[in-house]
Amino acid sequence: MKSFSLLLRRILQTSISNIVRAPFVSFSVVLVMTVTLFIVGFSFLLGNMAQDVVDTLQTKVDTTVYFVKKTPETQILELKKKLEGLSVVKEVEYISQNQALADFQKRHSDDLDSIRGLEILPDNPFSARFSIKAKDTKDYEEIAQFLNNEDITSANKTTIIDKIDYYQNKEVINRLTSAISTTSIFAKLVVALLILISCIIVFNIIRLIIYLSRDEISVMNLIGAENFYIEAPFVVSGGIYGAVSSIAALIFLYPISVWLAPVVGRFFGNESFSAYYISNFLVIMVVLIVLGVCIGAVSSWASTRRYLKS
Amino acid sequence: MSSIRFEGVSKFYEKNIALDGVTTNIPNGSFVTLVGHSGSGKSTLFKIILGEESPDEGIIYRDEKPLHVMASEELLTHRRRTGVVFQDFRLLNSKTVYENIAFAMEVLGFDDEHIYSDVPYVLGLVDLKKKMWSFPHQLSGGEKQRVAIARAIVNQPELLLADEPTGNLDPLNTYEVINILKQINKLGTTIILATHDREVVESIGGRVITMNSGQMVMDDAKGKYIL
Known part of the structure; x- marks a missing residue:
């Protein structure tokens, strides 16, 4: 009786001999598939x-909240806690008055003039502030609205927030959000x-190959x-x-990525295209191989x- | 051993009648020649026996089991117990002579040892051992037909269908093929051979069924026919 390993060996043997015995056809299929998979890999x-560039850009956007001088730190830290509790907030950095001065x-x-100018002033001219990063650029509006809520920001009916720079940068942030x-x-x-x-291209070229074998x-x-037993060798050949x-x-992607690095670099800043390819090689390799094998096998199947009778 | 029985079998292709109420019985071990011109229904009869086509009316029995009630697995078994030789050979062109015959054995699940011993043996029977590693396109018409016969008999089928097996052969090859089929029949295989060649019919002798326009017009055990 036919054992599984015998069946597997026969299927594999037939698949390989199908490929080897029709070298021109095999070369044509591999050529077309290589070009299409290259385009997929490149895009x-x-x-x-x-x-990645968009993500980096997003991390560079933030909004700053300046506090009224002499606001008690406990009140500021309490607000920080509340802000961190918001689902749209990614990070809140607190910069105290002293820290702002030191910075x-x-x-x-x-710049000795600036330092001397500070010494003339009677007290620290800087305000304590929050630098807030939202999870998404479109969330800054919600954060600003939260901060404008009097119940949250006022103590003894005195506003502790001096300024939220979101309103100055709103237009830029909105345009950036839309562009991203x-x-x-x-x-x-x-x-x-x-x-x-x-x-579609790969499916059709494989369909053509199988069409040639319809009589067999x-x-x-x-x-x-x-x-x-009939379709398995074709499926394995397609996968190969x-x-x-x-x-x-x-x-082929590597030399092309080196060649195109200067052009791509102009669009994406200083990021080197070839270096990016090398650092993401494993992911691209897995994506291309899985995609190639799947398209080949599924198209063949x-x-x-179509030509099998039930 | 295998018997085939037709009971009022008809087949229509749109308005054309390919088979018209065919009723006959082909007992085990017999050698029956189907005679008729092109379009008389011989090939349709073979397609129906193989389960390639279903009859529109009537029932066909294999060993008293109706074909139309067979599950797909049973139909596969039925095909595996049936050897087929076509006029156009229908060899697997991407495979060598050896592989063509081995494939028929692989389908039945034979292991490599059996295949290594049986394929050369059966190629010896049709005198093609020397061409074992040739591809079909490297063979003459007669050689291709002998490969087709070798493939059809390698699994020792109970029933062998030969559809115009000598149609593309010269007289010498025709004679050889008929001789091989006679020998196979002597070993107990039921053979149904379709032809429109008078010389072939006369060289076989025995029972002849004459077909015309899808109908069986004559069934004679002594070899009489109308052509």
Whole structure:
């Protein structure tokens, strides 16, 4: 009786001999798949890089809340606690009056005029402040509204907040939020579209290959072969085409990333395209190989089934 | 050993009648020749026996079991117990002669040892041992037909269907193929051979069924036919 290992070995042998015995066809399939997977890998890489730049940009946006001088620190820390409890807040950094002064002195240590000017003043001219980072740039409005709530910010009917710079930067933040969101959606759409087009191209080239074997499939059926025994070698061959093409695409991606590094660098700041490729190689490799193998195998399976009789 | 029985079997393709109420019995171990011109229904009859097509009317029995009630697994078994030889050979062109025959054995789950011993043996029977590693496109028509016969008999089928097996062969190859089929029949295999070649019919002798426009117009045990 047919054991599983024997079945597996025969399927693998048939798959490999199908590939080797039709070298021109195999080369054509691998070539088309390599080009499409290269495009997928390239757009995936660019899309991820754009997303990373957008994420970095988002972390650079914050809003500052300045407190009225001489506000008791306990009240400020109580507000900090409340702010940190908000789901939209990522981080609240408290800079005390003394810390603000020390920071200024450190920053202007070479500027003697500024330091002397500070010494003339009777007391510390800096206010205590919060530097608040939201989880998303669109959440700053909600944080500002929260801070404007009198019940939260007032003690003894005195306002402890002097200024919220969100209102000065509102227009810029809103434009940035809109740009980030548009860029992100656009990048994802482009990547998805390219993946879809690649899948269609690969599906059709494999369908063509299976079409050439349709007579053999019908003969195998007439001899009494089970559908699984007929389609499995085609599915494995499809998977092998996908794996080989993914590896080829990964190899070609490196020199191209080096070549395009200056152009891409102009769009994404100082980030090196090739360095980004190397540092994310593992993720891209897994994505391309899984995608290549899946497209190859699924396309072969679907195409073979067309010619199998139930 | 295997018997085939038709009971009022009809098949229509749109308005054309391919088979019209065919009723006959083909007992175990017999050699029956189906005679008729192209379009007389011979190939349709074979397709129905193989379960490639279903009859629109009537029932066909294999060893008294109706084909139409067979589950897909039973239908596979039925096909595996049936050897088929076609006029156009229908070999697997991407496989060598050896692999073509081995494939029929692999389908039945034979292990490698059996395949290594049986394939050369059966190729010896059709005198093609030397061409074992050739591909079908490297063979002549007669050689291809002998490969098809070897593939059909390697699993010692109980029933062998031969659809115009000599249609593409010269007289010498035709004679060889008919001889091989006679030998197989002597070993107990039921054979149904379709042809429109008078010389082939006469060289086989025995029972001949004449078909015309999908109907059985004559069934003669002594070899009489109308063509």
